Amino acid sequence: MNQGKVLSIRSSVVDVHFPVAPAIRNVLIAGEKGEYIIEVFTQLDNNTVRGVALTPTQGLARGQIVTDTGKPFEVPVGTALMGRVFNVFGNTIDKKGDVSGCEVRSIHREPIPLRDQSTVSEIFETGIKAIDVLAPLERGGKAGLFGGAGVGKTVLITEMIHNTVSGHEGMSIFCGIGERCREGEELYREMEESGVLGNTVMVFGQMNEPPGARFRVGHAALTMAEYFRDDAKQDVLLMIDNIFRFIQAGMEVSGLLGQLPSRLGYQPTLATELAELEERICNTKTGAITSIQAVYVPADDFTDPSAVHTFGHLSATIALSRKRASEGLYPAIDLLQSGSKMLMPNIAGERHYKIAQEIRKTLAVYEDLKDIIAMLGISELSREDQRTVFRARRLERFFTQPFFVTEQFTGTAGKMVSREDTLNGCERILNDEFADMPERALYMIGPIEEAKIENVA
Missing domain, CATH: 3.40.50.300 (P-loop containing nucleotide triphosphate hydrolases)
Structure with a gap:
């Protein structure tokens, strides 16, 4: 058994002298119950190592016996x-x-x-x-x-x-x-x-x-x-x-x-x-x-x-x-x-890539128009910009989702939606299939098929 003595203690850094220096990353143990655990970080010379304590060092003293376990942290x-x-x-x-x-x-x-x-x-x-x-x-x-x-x-x-x-x-x-x-x-x-x-x-x-x-x-x-x-x-x-x-x-x-x-x-x-x-x-x-x-x-x-x-x-x-x-x-x-x-x-596929790019473009235009809407109102926008804003707001609500882990707090059943179902929903929103449906109908649903007028209540 390779045993050494503590030379110095500075906060969590402990220097220990051994007959033969332990290997780097070896675990050293000190204390009556092995309560001090030190990992060797550096060999200072053939007999002295510098380690970092993984436990508090209060109570550890100079001259105390330290045992080399001969193995790394497990x-x-x-x-x-x-x-x-x-x-x-x-x-x-x-x-x-x-x-x-x-x-x-x-x-x-x-x-x-x-x-x-x-x-x-x-x-x-x-x-x-x-x-x-x-x-x-x-x-x-x-x-x-x-x-x-x-x-x-x-x-x-x-x-x-x-x-x-x-x-x-x-x-x-x-x-x-x-x-x-x-x-x-x-x-x-x-x-x-x-x-x-x-x-x-x-x-x-x-x-x-x-x-x-x-x-x-x-x-x-x-x-x-x-x-x-x-x-x-x-x-x-x-x-x-x-x-x-x-x-x-x-x-x-x-x-x-x-x-x-x-x-x-x-x-x-x-x-x-x-x-x-x-x-x-x-x-x-x-x-x-x-x-x-x-x-x-x-x-x-x-x-x-x-x-x-x-x-x-x-x-x-x-x-x-x-x-x-x-x-x-x-x-x-x-x-x-x-x-x-x-x-x-x-990787994602041509369709996924195109839909994602179109979503980003729609949301980015909406973000740019928010200041104008706040000052002048949505009615002052062009017809095309209005349609873009309506699409973006519906997309934002479609991307909300009830979670399984919050069921007990919200009372709403959690939804897990496949990537294919999500892409279908986004594509249909971008194609204005839900232009006549209130935004609220798309809020906190799973697949797009769950969008109903009743959701507005």
Whole structure:
């Protein structure tokens, strides 16, 4: 057994002297009950290592005995994890007892080799009209979800988990990085009440935890997801909230280790650290990990290094609009700001591409005319512009949709709409088939066939 002694402690950074220096990424344990967990980040010389504590270091003292486990950080994997809530160490935090008899795997794993990845671009249908038509997700791809507080981000995430479980016979993993404890607890309750928790694994590295724990929780969740993709051969939906907090935790760790910061104080290894996480999210010939990541943009500055490096990995962006939320147009997806690399004729199909372009054009013209309408009224517009406005307003209402996870609050049954049905509805609205029908008739319906005059009541 390789045992050493603590030389120095600076916040979460611990220097330890061993007879033989442990390997980088090895886990070190200290304390009577093994309550101090340290991961080796650097070898200072043949005998001394510098590690970052993943637990609080209060009570750890110089000269204390530290044991090298001889292996990297490991978490449990398997079907027994479903419906449970874990911390970064793979310990349950939902007060429902421990998970036993599970295989454990290292959180540090290589990405799937390119030769084993599926090179076929497929659309991952969510059953949510606005996303499937204007910002389709890529199976095995990564989508960014941009939105502030109170615009329906949590509800949208929960609905996607529900639709993945029911529509794709897959499962979901929710990874909270730097989450507020309150938000995590609320999400857990909502998922439990809406019945989707049984096919979901939740992993949290909470805001009050040391930066080392927040920096590694994404890798822990991804290791669990890889089991379901590679061993269970399932489609997995991986939700990460918030990817910026992962970068922020890396920045804190980098500063503690004394690395020279790069632009705006970010760690010099930002691109590498983000790629280590993102490149493991991909699809194989037997299963896929499709990821939706909430992205916080500091001070709304899209040139910020964290935003720039994150955007490089995303194949779709879903922007939530507070204005649409205030108008009651849920899901409050900004139809013009959201987009996807999948929206190309050779992937989505010629018909889908043309309809999406026509929708964008119609909505953009309506957006430009809003100031004129506010000042002079719609009657002052030309006949053609009036028709465009009527089409745009009907499209906006058609893209609203009742969710399964809000049934108990709204009393309206949830709707899951196929991409083909949504395209048919949009095409018919663009062809003025519903010009004589009130806009309200298209509000909060599923397929276009449900549009009836009775909906106006």
